[in-house]
Amino acid sequence: MGVLSNLKPTESELEILQILWEKGDCTVRDVHEILGKNKDAGYTTTLKLMQIMHEKGLVTRDTSSKTHIYKALINQQKTEQQLVTKMIDNVFNGSAARLVMQALGNHTASKEEIDSIKKYLDELGNK
Known part of the structure; x- marks a missing residue:
């Protein structure tokens, strides 16, 4: 069943993926601000989720600048x-x-x- 059968994004991860699919490359702060419009989530929670998503291979992270830029890896x-x-x-x-x-x-x-x-x-x- 392809990549997803191994990854199984959680509901919270899917919310972040939706933002990355719609907006393109984003910082954690960008994602956090959009998430904050619909739910009360702390910045550190968003950061931790996106770090886990990076470890799972759902997103890629550009660390070349001080502010890390995340991009969805799955279609x-x-x-x-x-x-x-x-x-x-x-x-x-x-x-x-x-x-x-x-x-x-x-x-x-x-x-x-x-x-x-x-x-x-x-x-x-x-x-």
């Missing part, structure tokens, strides 16, 4: 695919349809998102 799309596949297998007994119905039933999707999903399903049907 967002592949990570998302592997996590969804694992969830479908473990939670939905292998049924992608049940996952989709549960997701759409619990969240209000915008008209644009629904249209995008319909287009995607049409493309899948034409393969």
Whole structure:
């Protein structure tokens, strides 16, 4: 199952990866400030998490300057695919349809998102 099967990022590590995927290279302070908008986490906690992520091979760290710069080492799309596949297998007994119905039933999707999903399903049907 690729890199992720060995690494298994925790929920907190995934939050940091999301920031690195969206913002690109970041310092611990950059990540900490973004995390702080949604949850109360101490700077040292963020630093420790990112050091552990570096040891696990989830991120790389540029130490050439005084302020270390972190970058995600794992690919967002592949990570998302592997996590969804694992969830479908473990939670939905292998049924992608049940996952989709549960997701759409619990969240209000915008008209644009629904249209995008319909287009995607049409493309899948034409393969």
